[in-house]
Amino acid sequence: MSDKALRLGTRRSRLAMAQSGQVAEAVSRVTGRPVELVEITTYGDVSREALAQIGGTGVFVTALRDALLKGEVDFAVHSLKDLPTTQPDELVVAAVPVREDPRDVIVARDALKFTDLPSGARIGTGSPRRMAQLNAYARSHGLDIATVPIRGNVDTRIGFVRSGELDAVVLAAAGLNRIGRGDEVTDFLSVDTILPAPGQGALAIECTADNADLIAALAELDDPFTRIAVTAERSLLAALEAGCSAPVGALADLLADGQIVKEMRLRGVVGTTDGTRMVQLSTTGPVPETHDGAMALGRELAAEMLAQGAAGLMGERAQ
Ligand SMILES: NCc1[nH]cc(CCC(=O)O)c1CC(=O)O
Numbered sequence: 001m002s003d004k005a006l007r008l009g010t011r012r013s014r015l016a017m018a019q020s021g022q023v024a025e026a027v028s029r030v031t032g033r034p035v036e037l038v039e040i041t042t043y044g045d046v047s048r049e050a051l052a053q054i055g056g057t058g059v060f061v062t063a064l065r066d067a068l069l070k071g072e073v074d075f076a077v078h079s080l081k082d083l084p085t086t087q088p089d090e091l092v093v094a095a096v097p098v099r100e101d102p103r104d105v106i107v108a109r110d111a112l113k114f115t116d117l118p119s120g121a122r123i124g125t126g127s128p129r130r131m132a133q134l135n136a137y138a139r140s141h142g143l144d145i146a147t148v149p150i151r152g153n154v155d156t157r158i159g160f161v162r163s164g165e166l167d168a169v170v171l172a173a174a175g176l177n178r179i180g181r182g183d184e185v186t187d188f189l190s191v192d193t194i195l196p197a198p199g200q201g202a203l204a205i206e207c208t209a210d211n212a213d214l215i216a217a218l219a220e221l222d223d224p225f226t227r228i229a230v231t232a233e234r235s236l237l238a239a240l241e242a243g244c245s246a247p248v249g250a251l252a253d254l255l256a257d258g259q260i261v262k263e264m265r266l267r268g269v270v271g272t273t274d275g276t277r278m279v280q281l282s283t284t285g286p287v288p289e290t291h292d293g294a295m296a297l298g299r300e301l302a303a304e305m306l307a308q309g310a311a312g313l314m315g316e317r318a319q
Pocket residue numbers: 057079080081082170171172173174175176199200201202
């Protein structure tokens with residue numbers, strides 16, 4: 001293969017730069033080629049208001065995909081949880097590397113744990129999924145907490161706690177770890193309490209479908225189990241016809257008996273943001289061996305959730 005540098009298209013946010021940098025190193029290792037970062041600036045990066053108007057993180061993905069399609073870059077790295085569930089024909093996810101910690105965490109004042117938050121505590125999150133599950137948990141455990149809608153990057157969000165405006169904020173463990181701020185986490189929220197977003201903690205490395213050499217090289221970075229798990233989670237999301245900001249949580253994990261992996265469990269949840277109405281279901285079965293098998297698992301769980309009224313709980317969207 002050529003020793004020309006590969007161009008990795010990336011956003012310039014701290015999180016995007018961190019994950020692109022980490023992937024660049026791995027890609028350089030498996031291809032033997034240098035990788036150069038090409039910053040793609042989007043309208044959403046320039047203006048938060050513009051972002052709100054054009055609708056969520058999808059705009060970032062679109063800008064990176066445009067650069068791929070125009071041949072301006074060779075590959076791009078996305079947070080899987082921000083990636084729409086429909087895949088354009090001209091592009092392929094060539095690798096899904098091993099997933100980072102999928103959990104949500106809190107960063108709270110005074111090193112507080114979630115269950116130690118005092119009565120009246122204000123917890124910031126912009127995610128309807130997190131609000132729904134936090135409020136549902138609080139209701140069923142007699143906790144008096146309020147979720148407060150916030151926006152902004154990780155610095156801004158943690159800033160609300162440091163300034164005393166909020167008692168805690170909820171973030172993804174993976175994002176904090178990737179930017180080297182994992183030590184600011186004060187508590188990990190069990191996935192039994194708060195199911196993460198479908199694909200949370202996982203990355204997707206995308207390139208054009210006609211780039212066979214690169215696809216073959218990137219395949220070395222693929223983790224088959226992570227791919228099967230996120231495929232099932234995203235199939236559930238797609239079948240619920242929910243966008244990337246909808247209040248859907250999902251996680252596929254392995255159930256092992258000692259060292260022997262026995263089965264895969266897929267859990268899903270949707271709810272109203274006030275936590276009063278939730279549909280939460282789980283299915284367990286043999287670990288799917290194919291993409292189609294993982295897709296079917298997600299669709300089946302979605303069908304059961306829809307039968308229990310899930311559609312009626314998804315009217316809400318992130319701002
Ligand atoms: N929607 C923002 C976003 N997209 C990806 C991550 C980092 C975690 C991940 O890769 O799943 C975050 C930040 C957060 O939710 O705290």
